[in-house]
Amino acid sequence: xxxxxxxxxxxxxxxxxxxxxxxxxxxxxxxxxxxxxxxxxxxxxxxxxxxxxxxxxxxxxxxxxxxxxxxxxxxxxxxxxxxxxxxxxxxxxxxxxxxxxxxxxxxxxxxxxxxxxxxxxxxxxxxxxxxxxxxxxxxxxxxxxxxxxxxxxxxxxxxxxxxxxxxxxxxxxxxxxxxxxxxxxxxxxxxxxxxxxxxxxxxxxxxxxxx
Numbered sequence: 001x002x003x004x005x006x007x008x009x010x011x012x013x014x015x016x017x018x019x020x021x022x023x024x025x026x027x028x029x030x031x032x033x034x035x036x037x038x039x040x041x042x043x044x045x046x047x048x049x050x051x052x053x054x055x056x057x058x059x060x061x062x063x064x065x066x067x068x069x070x071x072x073x074x075x076x077x078x079x080x081x082x083x084x085x086x087x088x089x090x091x092x093x094x095x096x097x098x099x100x101x102x103x104x105x106x107x108x109x110x111x112x113x114x115x116x117x118x119x120x121x122x123x124x125x126x127x128x129x130x131x132x133x134x135x136x137x138x139x140x141x142x143x144x145x146x147x148x149x150x151x152x153x154x155x156x157x158x159x160x161x162x163x164x165x166x167x168x169x170x171x172x173x174x175x176x177x178x179x180x181x182x183x184x185x186x187x188x189x190x191x192x193x194x195x196x197x198x199x200x201x202x203x204x205x206x207x208x209x210x211x
Contacts, residue, residue: 003079
């Protein structure tokens with residue numbers, strides 16, 4: 001599963017990895033799962049009333065589960081990690097904490113059950129200064145918004161008990177760039193892929209997947 005904010009190139013590289021591994025690619029995109037939102041800008045979606053946002057995000061969470069749970073092997077451009085980050089970013093100040101706990105814990109449980117490798121592409125300081133996010137008519141293009149959501153994702157890694165690989169000395173945002181998450185007895189291998197160059201991304205992913 002790939003994770004990261006909108007517009008960092010998850011879909012492009014996820015499809016390439018699926019071809020490389022000769023396993024299915026499954027889109028986890030909000031607009032693919034809920035087609036009626038396809039033409040609705042993200043900024044408008046997140047400004048709806050809190051109960052509508054919560055209901056829509058729970059719908060996407062359930063649709064991702066439906067799409068992923070029947071597959072033995074697949075690659076996807078979204079993850080339950082994304083879902084948790086956006087629940088927190090959009091709703092932490094707008095709904096009861098117990099409701100948010102339920103949603104985030106469900107994301108964590110499903111990630112543990114269905115993900116073996118999580119590749120996090122952060123919108124880091126490097127991206128902030130150099131990356132140009134493609135305008136697809138839906139995304140929030142503000143670098144500050146993308147950076148903010150990415151920092152929430154770093155926080156979730158910490159909250160969910162990310163354990164760095166002691167043999168890796170490369171650090172991203174102060175965190176070793178490979179490690180594991182252990183969730184309910186399931187172990188997930190994690191890579192933080194702070195690299196903008198497409199060919200270098202492929203090379204690092206091959207090493208991470210031991211191809």
